[in-house]
Amino acid sequence: MAWQTFLQEFENYMHLERSLSENTVAAYCHDVLKLKQFLDISNPKDDPLKVNISDLHNFIEYINELGMADYTQARIISGLKAFFKYLTFEDLISENPAEQLEAPKLGRKLPDTLSFPEIEQVLNAVDLSESNGTRDRCMLEVLYSSGLRVSELINLRISNTYFDIGFLRVIGKGSKERLVPIGRSAQKFLKIYLNEVRVHVDVKPESRDIVFLNRFGAGLSRISVFTMVKKQVALAGIKKKVSPHTFRHSFATHLIEGGADLRAVQEMLGHESITTTEIYTHLDRDFLSQTLKDFHPRG
Incomplete structure (x- = not known):
């Protein structure tokens, strides 16, 4: 029963927070089930x-002995990594x-x-006339303006907003501040x-310093932010798969x-690492390439 519960939660996570396609979600869940069947x-x-x-090593050795193609093995390993990364992410x-686990490098997907x-x-x-309209507009503005996760x-705190100098103090991965x-x-x-x-808002004691609150005066969950973003993107008539992280990618x-x-x-x-940031230079390189073609005599 435990496997099925974790798989369901993993599936919800991939749909809501990762915005992965139905095919990818189904494939990843199927990969985890393959591991369970082997065990x-x-x-x-x-x-x-x-x-x-x-x-995991025994399982990879097993599917290799079955004669599965390298691409299929790489896909299965990718699914397993996603599943156990989720378990780590949720502590x-x-x-x-x-x-x-080692898998063939298939290239880095551009965000x-x-x-x-x-x-x-x-x-x-x-819609700023809605009860949460101003809060939602504010969250979207901050996501795009400052590139926050x-x-x-x-987790942004009122005590960490410095309007006099135009900066926010952010607690990032590994509790590192910037x-x-x-x-x-x-x-x-x-x-x-x-x-x-x-x-x-009638703020709960533990949330007094938290900037963004729900209607009960408590801090927001990640899921609620994802849901809000999907709603506003739909209202804007944009057909792309957009998540809060899309605003961070766009910012960069x-x-x-x-x-x-x-x-x-x-x-x-x-x-x-600077190499992580370099994935955002793809559009800039395209722009430079097009500039060369348009304006250089030998372009």
């Missing part, structure tokens, strides 16, 4: 939290047993982005929300397209 035969475990690296396990007109479409689609947005600038429009909506909307891409220094963007995003 039922070789080393029964009633709980996926008990799976270790040895179990259900302390170490990811699939982290060291989806919204164009600036599409960003404006989404922002302008928010969802976890950073919902200062990120916040744009004028985002500042405007943040001030309106804090001074004219949030002050009328638009900065680099405009000529921003890569290391400055790395600092704002809170990336450990």
Whole structure:
């Protein structure tokens, strides 16, 4: 029963937070079931939290001996990594047993982005007359203005907003702090929300310093932010698969397209490595290539 429960929650996570296609979600769940079926035969475990690296190595060896194609094996390993990464992400396990599984490198997928007109479409689609309209517009403005992760947005604290210098203090991955600038429009909506909307909420004691609250006066969940973004994107008439992370991708891409220094963007995003930030340079390279074709005599 434990496997089925975790699989259902994993499936919900992939749909709501990762916005993966139906085919991908089905494939990943099927991959995890393959592992369960193998363990039922070789080393029964009633709980996926008990799976270790040895179990996974035995499973990979098994599917290799079955003669599965390299691409299929790589796909299965990808599914297993996604599943155990999810368990780690939810703090259900302390170490990811699939982290060291090796699979063929199939290339890095470029992140989806919204164009600036599409960003404006989404922002302008928010109905400010609705009860949560100002809060939702403010959250979208902050996501795009400062490139925050969802976890950073919902944990943003009033004491870490510095309007006098136009910066936010953000608690990122690994509890690492960084200062990120916040744009004028985002500042405007943040001030309106804090001074004219949030002050009328009956705030729970543990959430007094949390910026964004639900109608019960408590902090928001990641799921609620994902749901809000999907709603506003639909109202804007945009057909792309968009998540809160899309605003972070768009923030980085638009900065680099405009000529921003890569290391400055790395600092704002809170990336450990510059190579992580370099995935956002794809549009900039396309732009340079097109410029060469259009204007160089030998283009």
